[in-house]
Amino acid sequence: MMDGRLRNELSRQGIVTITLEELYNWGRKNSVWPLGFGLACCAIEMIATSMARWDIARFGAEVFRPSPRQADLMIVAGTVTKKMAPQVVRLYNQMPEPKYVIAMGACAISGGPFKQGYNVLKGIDRYIPVDVHIPGCPPRPEALLHAIITLQEKIERQALTGPERPRHLLADAPSEFPAPRYGDHDLVPSNNPAVWQPPAMQS
Amino acid sequence: MLVEDHPYLLILLLSAAAALFALVPLGLSWLWAKLFSPPKSGPDKNAIYECGLQSSGDAWVQFKAEYYLYGIIFLVFDVETVFLLPFAVSFAGLPAGAFVAMIVFLLLLVEGLAWAWQKGVLTWA
Numbered sequence: 001m002m003d004g005r006l007r008n009e010l011s012r013q014g015i016v017t018i019t020l021e022e023l024y025n026w027g028r029k030n031s032v033w034p035l036g037f038g039l040a041c042c043a044i045e046m047i048a049t050s051m052a053r054w055d056i057a058r059f060g061a062e063v064f065r066p067s068p069r070q071a072d073l074m075i076v077a078g079t080v081t082k083k084m085a086p087q088v089v090r091l092y093n094q095m096p097e098p099k100y101v102i103a104m105g106a107c108a109i110s111g112g113p114f115k116q117g118y119n120v121l122k123g124i125d126r127y128i129p130v131d132v133h134i135p136g137c138p139p140r141p142e143a144l145l146h147a148i149i150t151l152q153e154k155i156e157r158q159a160l161t162g163p164e165r166p167r168h169l170l171a172d173a174p175s176e177f178p179a180p181r182y183g184d185h186d187l188v189p190s191n192n193p194a195v196w197q198p199p200a201m202q203s
Numbered sequence: 204m205l206v207e208d209h210p211y212l213l214i215l216l217l218s219a220a221a222a223l224f225a226l227v228p229l230g231l232s233w234l235w236a237k238l239f240s241p242p243k244s245g246p247d248k249n250a251i252y253e254c255g256l257q258s259s260g261d262a263w264v265q266f267k268a269e270y271y272l273y274g275i276i277f278l279v280f281d282v283e284t285v286f287l288l289p290f291a292v293s294f295a296g297l298p299a300g301a302f303v304a305m306i307v308f309l310l311l312l313v314e315g316l317a318w319a320w321q322k323g324v325l326t327w328a
Contacts, residue, residue, distance in 0.1 A: 067252060068252065069252065086255075087255030087256060088255065090247055090250075090255045090256075090257070093245065093248055094250070094252060094255075096243075096248075097243045160239070169241070171241075175244060175245045175248065176245035176247050176248065179247070
C-alpha cells in the first residue's frame with residue numbers, strides 16, 4: 001500500500017496511482033442505472049431531472065432501465081400505498097446486487113401528508129434498506145441530484161474487503177427481503193424487523 | 204512461404220482471431236463477475252418478471268387458433284376477386300399459357316373453398 005505523501009508527490013509529477021478498489025468503485029459510482037418507475041408526483045420531478053435542464057446524465061445515471069434485472073438503483077419516487085408496497089419490495093428483490101435505494105420525497109420516507117391515512121405505507125424503509133432519504137414535497141430536481149451525489153460518495157467509500165463491504169460480497173447477508181402480504185387490516189408483517197424497528201415510546 | 208503454400212491459412216487465422224475477439228471479453232467479464240460480484244439468488248430474483256406482481260398460472264396454455272378459417276376464406280374470396288377482374292378484362296387477348304396458369308390458380312382457391320364447405324364452415328346461425 002502506497003502512503004499518501006508518495007502518492008501526492010507522484011501525482012505532482014504527472015503519474016496517477018490508483019488501487020484496483022478505487023478503479024472498481026469509480027466505475028461503479030459513475031454508472032448507476034436507475035430502475036425506471038415512478039409511484040406518484042415525485043416521479044414528475046425525477047423525469048425533469050433526467051431531461052436537458054437538470055441532465056442527470058452528467059452523473060452517469062441517465063440510463064433508466066425498464067427491467068429490474070438491469071438496474072442498480074431504485075428511486076422510490078412518490079407515495080407508496082399499501083397496495084403497491086409488496087410490488088416495490090419484489091422489484092427490489094429482483095434487482096441484481098449491488099443495489100441501492102433512494103427514497104424520494106416526504107411520502108417515500110415517512111408517508112408524508114398521508115401519514116395518518118389508512119392506505120399509505122409510512123416509509124419504504126420499513127421493508128427495504130434505504131441508502132439516501134430526500135425530504136421535500138416534492139423535492140426539487142436539484143435535491144435528487146444531491147441524493148445521487150451523496151450515493152456516489154457512499155459507493156466511492158465502500159471498501160471491497162472488511163466488514164463494511166457491500167452486501168453482495170457478504171456471504172451471509174440476505175439476498176432478498178420478504179415482501180409483505182395483504183392481511184385482514186394491514187400489511188403482514190407491518191415492517192421488516194431486520195431493516196426497521198418502530199421507535200420506542202418516550203414515557 | 205507458408206501462406207503461399209496454404210492460401211486458406213490466412214482465413215483460418217482471421218477466423219481464430221475473430222472468435223477470440225468475441226470470446227475473450229466474455230470470458231473476462233465472466234471471471235470478473237465470479238470474483239467481484241458473486242451471485243446472490245433467491246426465489247423472487249429467479250421469478251418471472253411481471254412488474255413486481257407474482258405471475259399466476261402457467262405460460263404453456265393453449266390458444267384457440269380458430270381465426271385461421273376466416274383467413275383462408277378471406278383469401279379465397281378477396282384475392283380471387285382481385286385477380287379475376289383483370290383476368291376477365293384481358294381474357295380475349297390472353298395466350299394459352301397465361302390461361303392455364305390462371306385456371307390452376309383458380310382451381311387451387313376453389314379447392315380451399317370446397318374444403319371449407321365440406322368442413323361446414325360456411326353454415327352458421
